Amino acid sequence: MFALVLLGSAISVLTAILLVHQLSRPHNFPPGPRWLPLLGNLLDLKRLVRKLGSQHAAFEALCEEHGTAVLGLRLGSDLVVVASGFEAVTEVLTSDAFLGRPDNFFMRLRTMGTRKGITTTDGALWSEQRRFAVRHFRQLGYGKVHMEELILAELKDLLSELDPAAEQATAVSLGPLLPPSVLNVLWALTAGTRFPHGDPRLQRLLDLMSQRGKAFDMAGGVLGTLPWLRHLAPERTGYNLLTRLNASLKELLEETIAAHHASYTQGRTRDLIDAYLHEVKAHQSEGVESTFTDEQLVMVCLDMFLAGSYTTSNTLNFALMLMVLHPDIQSKCFKDIYNNVEKGRLPSLTDRQKFGASSQAPTDRPSCAGCTAGSLVVLYSRVPSGRAALSDTTLAGHNIPQGTVVLINTHSIHHDRKYWKDPHAFRPERFLNAKGKIQPDERLLNFGLGKRRCLGDALARNCLFLFFTGMLQRFRLSVPPGETPPSREPVPGLTQCPQPYRVLLTPRTACPGSPRTPRNVSPLPGA
Numbered sequence: 123m124f125a126l127v128l129l130g131s132a133i134s135v136l137t138a139i140l141l142v143h144q145l146s147r148p149h150n151f152p153p154g155p156r157w158l159p160l161l162g163n164l165l166d167l168k169r170l171v172r173k174l175g176s177q178h179a180a181f182e183a184l185c186e187e188h189g190t191a192v193l194g195l196r197l198g199s200d201l202v203v204v205a206s207g208f209e210a211v212t213e214v215l216t217s218d219a220f221l222g223r224p225d226n227f228f229m230r231l232r233t234m235g236t237r238k239g240i241t242t243t244d245g246a247l248w249s250e251q252r253r254f255a256v257r258h259f260r261q262l263g264y265g266k267v268h269m270e271e272l273i274l275a276e277l278k279d280l281l282s283e284l285d286p287a288a289e290q291a292t293a294v295s296l297g298p299l300l301p302p303s304v305l306n307v308l309w310a311l312t313a314g315t316r317f318p319h320g321d322p323r324l325q326r327l328l329d330l331m332s333q334r335g336k337a338f339d340m341a342g343g344v345l346g347t348l349p350w351l352r353h354l355a356p357e358r359t360g361y362n363l364l365t366r367l368n369a370s371l372k373e374l375l376e377e378t379i380a381a382h383h384a385s386y387t388q389g390r391t392r393d394l395i396d397a398y399l400h401e402v403k404a405h406q407s408e409g410v411e412s413t414f415t416d417e418q419l420v421m422v423c424l425d426m427f428l429a430g431s432y433t434t435s436n437t438l439n440f441a442l443m444l445m446v447l448h449p450d451i452q453s454k455c456f457k458d459i460y461n462n463v464e465k466g467r468l469p470s471l472t473d474r475q476k477f478g479a480s481s482q483a484p485t486d487r488p489s490c491a492g493c494t495a496g497s498l499v500v501l502y503s504r505v506p507s508g509r510a511a512l513s514d515t516t517l518a519g520h521n522i523p524q525g526t527v528v529l530i531n532t533h534s535i536h537h538d539r540k541y542w543k544d545p546h547a548f549r550p551e552r553f554l555n556a557k558g559k560i561q562p563d564e565r566l567l568n569f570g571l572g573k574r575r576c577l578g579d580a581l582a583r584n585c586l587f588l589f590f591t592g593m594l595q596r597f598r599l600s601v602p603p604g605e606t607p608p609s610r611e612p613v614p615g616l617t618q619c620p621q622p623y624r625v626l627l628t629p630r631t632a633c634p635g636s637p638r639t640p641r642n643v644s645p646l647p648g649a
Contacts, residue, residue, distance in 0.1 A: 150521040152194035152203055154184065162196030164347050175611075178533035182206060185534075192518045198347030200226060201526040203517065206534035208541075208565055210518050214509060214530055215571040220517075222510035223248075224527045228346030229508075231361075234368045239421030240577070241429070244512065247413050251422060254414075255577060258397040259311065270471050272310050273585055276303045277468060277592045283319055284627055285596060291628040293602040296442055297620065300435040301328050304585055305427070308578070312426045313378050314393035327374065330367040331431045332619075334360075375423045379416060398422065434582045436619040441493055441590050443608045443620050444548055446599045451493070451550065456630075458490045459595045469591040471584055477558070490591055493550045507532075507570075532567045541565060597627040 170180035191207040222244040306316040317324040345359045352361035382395045405412035445452040462476040509528040537545040555561040569576040608623035
């Protein structure tokens with residue numbers, strides 16, 4: 123009996139210690155709301171997200187309430203800091219102390235239960251694998267002529283699919299058509315192949331990834347905070363969705379890698395997978411341990427697949443949607459294309475330097491460059507991305523314990539009224555100088571900063587420019603007769619996307635008053 127009483131007392135003491143630990147705030151931790159044991163701030167945050175409509179709005183409201191740009195929270199067992207504002211965000215992005223990635227159930231589930239690949243890793247593994255990816259994408263033409271050829275090939279296929287009848291206007295939903303085209307460019311660089319448009323296997327994967335993007339945030343949602351709930355509610359927590367996506371992706375990637383093994387030739391490099399297999403076999407022949415393995419290759423390909431699925435295509439979708447809503451700006455963009463792209467060809471990357479050269483006054487600046495630059499970043503931003511503190515450190519004068527998850531709220535910078543004045547207004551000219559050229563702004567952080575800057579920067583910018591100008595060269599975009607204009611309110615998720623909408627595509631040859639083909643002449647009086 124005494125032993126049972128002693129055991130009960132010990133359990134009570136341990137429980138009390140655990141509760142105190144769960145409730146206590148680390149010394150000089152960033153300010154924020156009080157939290158509950160076990161759940162932390164999860165319920166309050168969820169409630170605020172439902173009320174305000176997005177995660178970044180909830181974070182910004184809490185920052186304002188507590189008078190801080192660095193917000194301290196606890197979500198489940200994780201200490202979480204949200205960095206908002208230019209100073210705090212750039213401190214995180216440029217500090218080696220914050221080069222880590224969160225190591226929790228949700229992040230490991232994203233990489234099929236491992237901690238491999240590039241995106242979700244840190245330390246020596248991340249450094250070596252990232253160097254490899256950067257080096258070989260450059261060698262394979264990343265950012266050079268080869269990449270432009272791949273983008274233009276996909277653009278031609280998309281235009282052919284959209285324009286079966288050269289003189290006929292057609293109402294379509296662009297949302298489902300853009301991701302396969304953009305993804306194919308990156309997949310060709312990675313795996314040397316492309317998916318035919320309408321491939322049911324690809325469409326299933328894209329559908330799953332679209333659901334994933336709408337169901338989660340970088341904090342992992344309920345699944346990241348309380349992973350044991352997957353046993354009680356596997357559908358509601360998103361666990362079943364992720365496992366289905368993992369199974370489909372793993373099957374595709376392993377098939378692709380197996381085909382490369384079967385056709386492998388020493389010294390021949392067709393794509394990133396071939397380059398990776400050179401590293402694998404070189405280390406095997408030397409008999410040394412290496413981070414280059416087939417399992418790691420699966421995760422590197424997974425990173426490329428996920429990176430190319432929706433981020434760039436959603437941005438392109440927003441850009442085209444805004445052309446529907448702003449026909450005056452669309453007209454200026456077309457004039458820019460018409461005056462600078464020779465007859466009978468699609469726009470090229472070299473044309474980007476010509477745009478704006480014929481501008482006479484600020485009010486008449488062509489807008490292609492501005493539309494494909496930071497204007498979309500200001501209007502639509504990704505949800506906060508996640509880092510982790512690799513050691514005990516500080517941020518804006520506050521103590522950040524090792525392992526703390528740090529969420530980077532770039533939305534707070536891109537929507538800063540003090541800096542942008544009217545961040546929700548679509549004014550592409552704000553990103554152009556007096557000559558109509560792109561004017562870099564340090565507060566445009568759509569691709570990040572520092573050592574973890576986005577690997578796909580050049581690819582994303584070039585895809586966006588060529589697809590955007592190619593679409594406007596071929597079609598005038600408008601609201602279909604009798605239909606409601608697109609909503610500017612995005613669908614929240616890992617990457618924001620437009621709400622479904624339809625657009626009337628009228629071939630330029632069928633537009634009253636439009637020239638039948640682009641040419642390189644003096645500016646038109648109108649477009």
